Amino acid sequence: MYLLPGSLLLLIFSFSPRLSCLQLSKCNNTEVTLIRKTELLTSLTLSNCTLPHVENGFFVRFDHLLHLELQHSGLSDLDDFSLNGLTKLQYLSLSHNNLSSLRSWSSEPLGALTNLDLSHNMLSKLSVKSFEQYPQLQQLDLRYNRISQIENDSFDGLSHLKHLYLNGNQLAHIDGSFFRGLHRLSSLSLQHNRIEFIEMDSFESNTHLRSLRLDQNLLSSLQFLSQRGLARLVHLNLSSNLLQKLEPFVFSKNFELQDLDLSYNNITKLNKEALSGLDSLERLNISHNYVDKIYDESLDSLIALLQLDISFNLLTTLPDNLFHFNTQLEEIILANNKIEEISSQMMFNQNHLRYIKLSGNAISDAAFLDRLSPSVNRFTLYVDLSSNRLKSLNLSSLLHFRYINLADNNWSCNWLVANLVQKLPNSVNFARPWTVINNLSENTTNVEGIDCIEGGTNRSIILLDVSGVPQPKSDNCDCVVAYDETNPSPPPLTWPKIPTDRFDSRSVIIWMLVAIAIAFSGLRWLRRFVDRNEKRKLGQKMLHNVYVSKVQWQAIRTDPDQRS
Numbered sequence: 001m002y003l004l005p006g007s008l009l010l011l012i013f014s015f016s017p018r019l020s021c022l023q024l025s026k027c028n029n030t031e032v033t034l035i036r037k038t039e040l041l042t043s044l045t046l047s048n049c050t051l052p053h054v055e056n057g058f059f060v061r062f063d064h065l066l067h068l069e070l071q072h073s074g075l076s077d078l079d080d081f082s083l084n085g086l087t088k089l090q091y092l093s094l095s096h097n098n099l100s101s102l103r104s105w106s107s108e109p110l111g112a113l114t115n116l117d118l119s120h121n122m123l124s125k126l127s128v129k130s131f132e133q134y135p136q137l138q139q140l141d142l143r144y145n146r147i148s149q150i151e152n153d154s155f156d157g158l159s160h161l162k163h164l165y166l167n168g169n170q171l172a173h174i175d176g177s178f179f180r181g182l183h184r185l186s187s188l189s190l191q192h193n194r195i196e197f198i199e200m201d202s203f204e205s206n207t208h209l210r211s212l213r214l215d216q217n218l219l220s221s222l223q224f225l226s227q228r229g230l231a232r233l234v235h236l237n238l239s240s241n242l243l244q245k246l247e248p249f250v251f252s253k254n255f256e257l258q259d260l261d262l263s264y265n266n267i268t269k270l271n272k273e274a275l276s277g278l279d280s281l282e283r284l285n286i287s288h289n290y291v292d293k294i295y296d297e298s299l300d301s302l303i304a305l306l307q308l309d310i311s312f313n314l315l316t317t318l319p320d321n322l323f324h325f326n327t328q329l330e331e332i333i334l335a336n337n338k339i340e341e342i343s344s345q346m347m348f349n350q351n352h353l354r355y356i357k358l359s360g361n362a363i364s365d366a367a368f369l370d371r372l373s374p375s376v377n378r379f380t381l382y383v384d385l386s387s388n389r390l391k392s393l394n395l396s397s398l399l400h401f402r403y404i405n406l407a408d409n410n411w412s413c414n415w416l417v418a419n420l421v422q423k424l425p426n427s428v429n430f431a432r433p434w435t436v437i438n439n440l441s442e443n444t445t446n447v448e449g450i451d452c453i454e455g456g457t458n459r460s461i462i463l464l465d466v467s468g469v470p471q472p473k474s475d476n477c478d479c480v481v482a483y484d485e486t487n488p489s490p491p492p493l494t495w496p497k498i499p500t501d502r503f504d505s506r507s508v509i510i511w512m513l514v515a516i517a518i519a520f521s522g523l524r525w526l527r528r529f530v531d532r533n534e535k536r537k538l539g540q541k542m543l544h545n546v547y548v549s550k551v552q553w554q555a556i557r558t559d560p561d562q563r564s
């Protein structure tokens with residue numbers, strides 16, 4: 001409603017007569033001075049107004065305000081005493097304006113102000129005692145300005161400050177003097193700057209610092225981590241920097257660290273002592289680096305580790321006992337490496353596993369899944385083995401997993417068919433549900449099959465249930481796939497026409513599940529090969545070279561009732 005060009009005022013009086021809010025948009029200076037009953041106002045929001053300049057004493061009439069926002073209004077200049085009188089103000093936001101310099105803007109302390117938001121302005125420098133009139137500040141937001149310079153003692157007097165946001169600025173280095181005196185600082189956001197260098201005593205007085213964000217900077221060394229001020233750090237984000245290696249014992253002073261994000265760096269090796277000292281670490285992320293080697297024992301000190309992400313690296317092998325001491329592990333993410341083998345004892349010590357992600361590797365054998373610790377709860381376990389090179393695996397051990405992704409592997413067609421005649425639970429995923437088509441008039445080309453390899457050719461399998469359709473007489477052929485290329489036998493049923501254009505360079509096999517009822521005693525299978533390349537040579541639109549072979553299939557799971 002207040003967005004209508006004509007109606008600029010919206011007064012919202014809440015039920016309590018003492019609490020009232022006013023929101024104004026698209027206003028100007030004159031309109032603000034016309035506001036009446038200002039003694040009732042506790043919250044004033046001015047947005048998208050035209051207020052380039054605020055003069056001295058502008059807000060004196062609003063001395064009951066607790067909450068003041070002046071945003072998106074082109075504000076570029078505040079007189080030195082323009083905030084005078086706001087003695088009860090707790091929250092002040094001047095974000096999204098054009099402020100280029102920062103002063104105290106008040107002749108006396110704004111003793112109630114705890115939260116100041118100056119984000120998205122044009123500040124380029126913080127000068128001495130900029131904040132001296134805001135002694136109670138707990139949160140200071142200077143995000144997305146152009147700050148490249150912080151003078152000594154800029155934050156002087158902010159002894160209650162807990163959260164400081166300086167992300168999205170142009171800081172190139174952190175000096176020892178920047179954060180001096182911020183004794184209660186608990187979180188500091190410095191991400192998305194251009195920080196190359198951090199002086200050794202930068203955080204010396206910030207002994208309460210729990211969370212430090214340094215991601216998206218240009219750091220290549222982590223020497224600064226060993227200073228006393230960072231001993232109680234819990235969250236550390238170093239993602240998207242230029243780290244190439246982790247020096248031995250570089251984290252040895254950060255024994256309270258729980259979260260460490262090293263993703264998107266240039267780390268190439270994980271050495272034995274690189275992570276030592278991280279006794280409390282629960283989440284480690286080294287994804288998107290160039291790690292091609294993890295040495296024995298490199299994770300040994302991480303006894304509290306719950307989650308490990310080393311995806312998107314260049315690993316080919318892993319030490320057999322890599323996780324030997326990480327007995328609390330719940331999530332292991334090793335996706336998108338070049339890992340060829342997971343040793344079967346590797347995950348034997350993990351009793352709490354819930355998530356194993358190995359997609360996008362070169363694994364050809366999943367026997368390690370049979371050797372998981374007996375106490376792992378398989379009903380809550382999620383395993384992703386998609387995009388590997390598995391040819392076959394022992395499905396019976398996987399049927400009770402919460403979810404297993406087996407899409408996009410190098411399945412042998414024979415293994416696939418033999419196993420998938422059984423009804424698999426939905427938790428076993430081969431890229432698409434293994435739906436049985438039981439309506440022959442359905443457009444079978446709209447059904448995508450499951451890919452497999454047979455005789456060096458990529459194929460796709462579709463399963464058809466023709467139990468409802470009259471059977472052609474079948475001689476009991478001997479389980480041999482026999483088809484005559486030169487003289488294909490005619491299709492036994494009225495087949496749907498298959499425009500094979502969609503199956504580039506691979507063939508389609510259609511497996512026909514003859515009858516679900518017979519499925520448990522012995523199956524009759526028909527399979528058809530449609531070779532697209534041959535068809536193209538013939539230049540025919542219609543499907544002529546259809547090879548049909550009849551295979552009698554032994555049931556892989558015998559129904560006890562029908563067993564004779």
Ligand SMILES: *[C@@H]1O[C@H](CO)[C@@H](O)[C@H](O)[C@H]1NC(C)=O
Pocket residue numbers: 027028029030031
């Ligand atoms: C402020 O806006 C009102 C209404 O839009 C207009 O009548 C008035 O002239 C404006 N004052 C200034 C100083 O621009």
Ligand SMILES: *[C@@H]1O[C@H](CO)[C@@H](O)[C@H](O)[C@H]1NC(C)=O
Pocket residue numbers: 003025047048072
């Ligand atoms: C004010 O302008 C900003 C950006 O121009 C826009 O995102 C926002 O929705 C506007 N707010 C109001 C209340 O008009």
Ligand SMILES: *[C@@H]1O[C@H](CO)[C@@H](O)[C@H](O)[C@H]1NC(C)=O
Pocket residue numbers: 052073074075097098
């Ligand atoms: C803010 O400053 C920028 C650059 O100086 C200018 O382009 C823009 O028009 C100013 N915005 C307002 C609302 O004055």
Ligand SMILES: *[C@@H]1O[C@H](CO)[C@@H](O)[C@H](O)[C@H]1NC(C)=O
Pocket residue numbers: 152177
């Ligand atoms: C800032 O402090 C540092 C160390 O305390 C000192 O060396 C430097 O001269 C000071 N800079 C200014 C401008 O006062």
Ligand SMILES: *[C@@H]1O[C@H](CO)[C@@H](O)[C@H](O)[C@H]1NC(C)=O
Pocket residue numbers: 191215216237238239240259260261
């Ligand atoms: C670290 O920062 C990146 C952005 O630079 C973010 O995507 C990631 O979630 C952060 N990590 C943690 C653990 O918060």
Ligand SMILES: *[C@@H]1O[C@H](CO)[C@@H](O)[C@H](O)[C@H]1NC(C)=O
Pocket residue numbers: 242266290
């Ligand atoms: C990071 O490593 C990659 C591969 O080794 C290299 O191509 C790239 O130039 C490196 N980047 C930096 C900033 O060192």
Ligand SMILES: *[C@@H]1O[C@H](CO)[C@@H](O)[C@H](O)[C@H]1NC(C)=O
Pocket residue numbers: 239263264285286287288307308309333
């Ligand atoms: C690790 O970091 C990457 C990149 O920031 C992110 O995509 C991924 O989700 C993180 N892993 C975990 C387990 O949070």
Ligand SMILES: *[C@@H]1O[C@H](CO)[C@@H](O)[C@H](O)[C@H]1NC(C)=O
Pocket residue numbers: 370394395396397
């Ligand atoms: C498959 O797994 C089951 C259960 O884990 C086991 O009993 C069986 O011996 C395994 N079969 C093969 C061929 O390894």
Ligand SMILES: *[C@@H]1O[C@H](CO)[C@@H](O)[C@H](O)[C@H]1NC(C)=O
Pocket residue numbers: 389391410412453456
């Ligand atoms: C897929 O399996 C076939 C044989 O079944 C083998 O010739 C081929 O090299 C395998 N491809 C990959 C990428 O492992």
Ligand SMILES: *[C@@H]1O[C@H](CO)[C@@H](O)[C@H](O)[C@H]1NC(C)=O
Pocket residue numbers: 439440441442443
């Ligand atoms: C089979 O599919 C066709 C076309 O999709 C549909 O018209 C017909 O009703 C279906 N028959 C049965 C028995 O589902």
Ligand SMILES: *[C@@H]1O[C@H](CO)[C@@H](O)[C@H](O)[C@H]1NC(C)=O
Pocket residue numbers: 443445446499
């Ligand atoms: C079957 O699907 C193909 C490809 O989607 C389409 O071109 C064709 O018209 C469909 N045929 C029928 C009978 O729906």
Ligand SMILES: *[C@@H]1O[C@H](CO)[C@@H](O)[C@H](O)[C@H]1NC(C)=O
Pocket residue numbers: 456457458505
């Ligand atoms: C089979 O498909 C894979 C992946 O799409 C491809 O890399 C490979 O070359 C194909 N092989 C043949 C024989 O077409």
